[in-house]
Amino acid sequence: MNYLTYLPVFDKLTKSQQDTLTHSAYVRKFNQKELLHNGSQDCMGLLLVLSGQLRAFTISDDGREITIYRLFERDICLFSASCIMNSIQFDIAITAEKDTEVLIIPSEVYKNIMEVSAPLANYTNEVMADRFSDVMWLINQVMWKSFDKRLADFLLNEANIEGSNTLKITHETIGNHLGSPREVVTRMLKYFVNEGLIALSRGTIVIIDKKGLEKIINR
Numbered sequence: 001m002n003y004l005t006y007l008p009v010f011d012k013l014t015k016s017q018q019d020t021l022t023h024s025a026y027v028r029k030f031n032q033k034e035l036l037h038n039g040s041q042d043c044m045g046l047l048l049v050l051s052g053q054l055r056a057f058t059i060s061d062d063g064r065e066i067t068i069y070r071l072f073e074r075d076i077c078l079f080s081a082s083c084i085m086n087s088i089q090f091d092i093a094i095t096a097e098k099d100t101e102v103l104i105i106p107s108e109v110y111k112n113i114m115e116v117s118a119p120l121a122n123y124t125n126e127v128m129a130d131r132f133s134d135v136m137w138l139i140n141q142v143m144w145k146s147f148d149k150r151l152a153d154f155l156l157n158e159a160n161i162e163g164s165n166t167l168k169i170t171h172e173t174i175g176n177h178l179g180s181p182r183e184v185v186t187r188m189l190k191y192f193v194n195e196g197l198i199a200l201s202r203g204t205i206v207i208i209d210k211k212g213l214e215k216i217i218n219r
Contacts, residue, residue, distance in 0.1 A: 013113070039091045044107070148191070171185045
């Protein structure tokens with residue numbers, strides 16, 4: 001199967017351009033927690049997720065992490081090929097949250113075609129605009145939304161992703177997603193326990209009252 005057909009604009013490229021992408025792209029597998037990309041100096045290429053789940057995040061000067069967005073099957077990651085955009089540099093790391101298989105299009109190959117193909121250039125701009133929207137949403141969350149709302153929203157979103165109310169996740173991992181110290185996460189989770197919203201055990205959070213969490217988000 002030619003996974004490049006997952007690209008919405010693949011059929012708008014010339015036969016020669018399609019062949020170039022097909023012959024240069026390759027599949028790689030990454031284990032859970034393995035680092036795929038680390039900062040703007042790392043330009044491995046454009047990533048197309050075939051299976052699994054990736055996390056894009058940034059790290060502060062004091063070592064704190066915060067998740068910018070996550071990538072699922074058929075999602076595209078351009079930040080791993082940020083060198084194709086000369087005026088934009090992103091210090092973003094990408095790691096596998098689950099065992100993941102990706103199709104990698106080398107940066108130079110993608111850039112060369114993008115420079116002569118209007119459909120691919122337009123598609124690239126659309127993807128970048130979507131990612132900037134993710135960044136702006138994150139800034140809005142951090143600046144204007146209280147932590148209890150952010151945590152409640154994260155737990156419900158995580159339950160939706162996993163398809164389960166039982167989440168195998170540590171307080172430290174949640175802190176990394178939300179850009180908050182583990183201690184802050186622990187205190188708020190204990191508050192949720194006291195309110196009867198969740199139950200805690202080692203490395204596990206069980207959501208008991210989804211509607212209660214939704215009320216926190218909407219109040």
